[in-house]
Amino acid sequence: MSEDAVQIIARGPRAAAESAAASLDADPVLEGATYSILEEDEDHDVWRIDAFPTTSEETDALKARLAAQPGLVVTVEPLADADWLAMSLSGLPPVRAGRFFVYGAHDRGQVPPNAIALRIEAGAAFGTGHHGTTVGCLQAWNDLLKARRFDKVLDVGAGTGVLAIAAARTGARLARGTDIDAPSVRIARENAALNGARAEFVHASGLGHQRVRSAAPYDLVFANILAPPLVALAQDIRGALRPGGVAILSGLLRTQERRVLAAYRSRGFRLLRRIHRDAWATLVIQRS
Structure with a gap:
């Protein structure tokens, strides 16, 4: 990852975050852009969008779209040259979905009985x-x-x-x-x-x-x-x-x-x- 790589973060109420996400999806420049949207603070209705541009064109378009949405606070942070995805996943708990139990190497001892255990290592995927x-x-x-x-x-x-x-x-x-x-x-x-x-x-x-x-x-x-x-x-x-x-x-x-x-x-x-x-x-x- 280059030294210029950044992560764009936008925070605000759910309505604003969902409207911004719809705006990102509608922009042809951002068709291949990677972002996520999640609830960060349920009690205070704070939702968060994390975007990871890979080109300067994507960076400019993402910043413009998110900043144009009323109610969102947008920040841009440098993304360190490290396996940031693997590091972030190491702190995530395993997931249960029906009979499936999805976990990483750090949780291999937590598989419950009678579950279908799926060990998934993300890498860059x-x-x-x-x-x-x-x-x-x-x-x-x-x-x-x-x-x-x-x-x-x-x-x-x-x-x-x-x-x-x-x-x-x-x-x-x-x-x-x-x-x-x-x-x-x-x-x-x-x-x-x-x-x-x-x-x-x-x-x-x-x-x-x-x-x-x-x-x-x-x-x-x-x-x-x-x-x-x-x-x-x-x-x-x-x-x-x-x-x-x-x-x-x-x-x-x-x-x-x-x-x-x-x-x-x-x-x-x-x-x-x-x-x-x-x-x-x-x-x-x-x-x-």
Whole structure:
């Protein structure tokens, strides 16, 4: 990481933070930008956005968008040249989502009996299980398994691989993940080996890769990405699913549900369930 790398932090009430997040999502300059939104102080209605720009153009656009939102206080801090993600994760507690227990190496002695333990090391990839979107996807998967089984599962934007690994550990004959980020694919493969999971990961953008198309149609597709690419991939995800197949969509704010649902309903999907966690939403939908 360069010495000029920064972290942009914005704090304010929930309404202001969610409005700012929607503004970031709508800006084409920030389509690939990385940020998170979470509740920092429930008693005082303080929400926080953390953004991690990778270019000067992203830095300028993020600062401008966040500063333009009334009610937010924006600060910019230098990001040290260190494995800041690994250090921050070392202090996070393990996560329980249904039958799944997601933990890092520092919590390996805390696995409860009868849980499906998933050891996930993040490195530079997204998806440790702590984020509301990942928890929502795991909870949705856990609950779906009470009624049926899914033989072939695809995870679009796999990150650390936690969702594909969870599928492989709970009966999916084929669990395949894709990610546009090569380091994430490497980390996902390492996590699969750590968990003894027969999950495969492919470095690919979208669903057009030969190894993705060759296994279609899938019984279930995870897509824990962001609202704009979820909308853009609606037709491709429909094409990857068998009739009656299920998609679990996340990475979107509650304020973005209507837009994402409209894209899928227009392609013959019906909503089975919503899961809300903090400001984030997970949608469980079925191809008709």
